[in-house]
Amino acid sequence: MSPEAAAPPKVPPKLNPVRVPIAEEPLPERTGDFREVLHAYSKEDAVLEAKRCIQCRRPWCVEACPISQDAREYIRLIAAEDFDGAAKVTLREDPLSTCLCKVCYHYCEDACVVKKKGVPIAIRHLKRVALDYGKSDLVYVPSKPKGQRVAVVGAGPAGLMAAWELGVRGYSVTVYEQEERLGGLMQTIPAYRMTDADVEVDRARFKDLDVTFVTGTKVGRDFPLARLLEEGYPAVFLSIGTSAHRALRVPGEDLAGVIPALEFLTETNRGRPMAVGREIVVVGGGDVAMDSVRSALRLSGGGRVTLVYRRGREEMPADPEEVHGAEREGIRFVFQKAPVRIVGSGHVEGLVVQSVELGPPDAGGRRSPVPVSGSEETIPCDTVIVAVGQRADLDGFGPELDLEITPQGWPQGRRKGFETGVPGVFSAGGRSVVYAMGSATEAAEAIDAYLSARRGEPPSPRPDPFGGEGTFHLPAGYTAPIRS
Ligand SMILES: Cc1cc2nc3c(=O)[nH]c(=O)nc-3n(C[C@H](O)[C@H](O)[C@H](O)COP(=O)(O)OP(=O)(O)OC[C@H]3O[C@@H](n4cnc5c(N)ncnc54)[C@H](O)[C@@H]3O)c2cc1C
Ligand code: SF4
Known part of the structure; x- marks a missing residue:
């Protein structure tokens, strides 16, 4: 028999479709306060879960990540108990790991090959x-100034x-923030998912970079861009x-008891x-609405919380994990109802809604709601939280910046590398934490x-952020990052 004939046939690795369960705080106790809902794996469970990963030659998980996080490699190391x-x-590519490990929308898991057979790797x-x-508790090291x-x-x-990307390359960065705290919209995410302390843990690793934070300063109001x-910053990143x-822009929105979601959170x-x-209605179907219903439930002392969304369940932009969490906690969902007006004398007493049918898909692929005449009804309530974006x-x-406003509302430069109409000024951001980070990486590369x-x-490619030799990037062909 020839050696070729004797070689065993190539057997594709077997996919284990069953995820090691992630423990959660029990119900109903967890809805009485803002304690963290999801628990971390034990070491033993983590190793078991990591061993489900088949270490794909072409790692779809990495390819799907806007910051090209090498998840395959950290999973391999966990399986080998090298924590x-x-x-x-993890920290080599993701300076906001402590936040992202709790709130990332994990596009990697959606892309994971195991999802074809069952539940993707966690x-x-x-x-x-x-x-x-x-x-x-590692600290980033800047390269030569x-x-x-x-x-x-x-x-x-x-x-x-962007501050991290430029700081590790040796630039001197000043970050101006209008609020007193860092983190942007992450500051509104409820404590049962992540806390301010998580942002601080990530920021502590920046301490040796030449990055200065100036808080409580609004550019454009306190001084012009x-x-x-003019004062020595040859490049500016607007994020x-x-x-x-x-x-919502319906009558009655000025009544007492109508609350904007961002302020509420x-x-x-x-x-x-x-x-x-005790009767709370939240209007919206995205993540802010999900955080609002679950927070309102925790603050209502056993009240009833209803979510009103003008499209159907399939069209909801919210993360399915959050929708599932809200359902388990007893939130009532009302679909295909559009708010018409808020009624009450001085204070909210009800939300008038109208049924809608879903018409053909719009430019974004989502079916547009078409009102059904004569279908108005009133949902009695004493609080309306507006979470429509x-x-x-x-x-x-x-206008000289010539910013493009994306359908989800954030501004960005229209030119290569997110440059704006003003030379040296770049602008980006994104619809999720990791997408915002991915666009900032692209802008920081363009600024460099x-x-x-x-x-x-x-240009200087990103150096090893821990001060090692050479530059750090995944080998060519390892993956092609997708960006927003
Ligand atoms: C309630 C809620 C829950 C969310 N949950 C998740 C989640 O679980 N996972 C996820 O991935 N994404 C989530 N998101 C979305 C995510 O937070 C955003 O996509 C992300 O924060 C966008 O980042 P950014 O840096 O582009 O903008 P932002 O986070 O909006 O940050 C912009 C910053 O600029 C500051 N600023 C604005 N104007 C000025 C000025 N003129 N001068 C100085 N400073 C200024 C703002 O104060 C803010 O700090 C959530 C959003 C909300 C509101
Ligand atoms: S796609 Fe899934 S199985 Fe493949 S390397 Fe990534 S995590 Fe592992």
């Missing part, structure tokens, strides 16, 4: 394991990522996100929860190329 190694791999929870059990300054406006995920360019509330996180009644606050920023050209040097 320190796993923590280092990649996000394994990231948490790497940080919890590995040495994660470049002698150039960059201003970043807005300290949300995009601004923090142009002043940054102002979507910090403003979008109103922010005040709750600051320990100053706004008064809610956010918009950028562009006060103080002029722009500034390097001014110095007459080639």
Whole structure:
């Protein structure tokens, strides 16, 4: 028999479709306060879960990640019980790991090959394991100073990522933030999912980078953007996100008891929860609506919380994990009802809604709601929380920036590398934490190329952020990142 004939046939690795369960706080106790809902894996469970990963030759999980996080590698290290190694791999590409291990929408899991047969690898929870059990109090090391300054406006995920990308390359970065705290919209995420402390843990790793945070300063109000360019910042990154509330624009929105969701969530996180009644209606179908219904339930002292959404369940943009969590906690969902007006004398007494039918898909592929005449009804309630989206606050920023406003409302530069109409000013952000970080990486690379050209040097690829030799990037062909 020839050696070829004797070789065993190639057997594709067997996929184990069953995920090691992730423990949760029990019901109904958890809805009485803001304790964390999901528990971390034990070391033993984490190793078992990591061993389900078949270490794909072409890792779809990495390919799907906007920041090209090498999840395959940290999972391999966890399976080998090398938690320190796993923590280092995680933090090497993701400076906001402590936040993302709790709130990332895990596009990696949606892409994981195991999903074809069952439940994908719990990649996000394994990231948490790497940080919890590995040495994660590492500090980033800047490379040789470049002698150039960059201003970043807005300290949300995009601004923090750009500051990190530029800081490790040796730029001197000043981040201006209008609020007193860093994190942008992550500051509104309820404490049962993540807390301010998580942002602080990530920020602590920046301490040796030449990154200065100036909080309580609103660019465009406290001083004009142009002043940054005039005063020694040859490049500016605008990552102002979507910090403003979008109103429902129906009669009665000024009644007492109508609350904008961002304010509601922010005040709750600051320990100053706004008064809610016992019959609460939340309008919206995205993640802000999900966080609002679950927070309102926790503050209502056993009240009833109803979510009203104008499209159907399939069209809801919210993360399915959050929808599932809300359902389990007893939130009532009312689909295909559009708010018409809010009624009450001085204070909310009801939300008038109208049934809608779903018409043909719009440009974004979602079916547009068509009102059904004569179908009005009133949902009695004493509180209405409006969670129908956010918009950028562009006060103080002029048309010369020529910003594009994306369908989800955040501003970005229209040119290559997210450059705006003003040379040296770049702008990006995103519809999720990791997408915002991915777009900031692209903008930071463009800023580095722009500034390097001014110095007459080639662009500097991202160095090893822990001060190791050479530059750090995944080998060519390892994966092709997708970006928003
Ligand atoms: C309630 C809620 C829950 C969410 N849950 C998740 C989740 O679980 N997972 C997920 O991935 N995403 C989630 N998101 C979305 C995510 O938070 C955003 O996509 C992300 O924060 C966008 O980042 P960004 O940096 O582009 O903008 P932002 O986070 O909006 O940050 C912009 C920053 O710029 C500051 N700023 C604005 N204008 C100025 C100015 N003129 N001068 C100085 N500073 C200024 C703002 O104060 C803010 O800090 C959630 C959003 C909300 C509201
Ligand atoms: S796609 Fe899934 S199975 Fe493949 S390497 Fe990534 S996590 Fe492992």
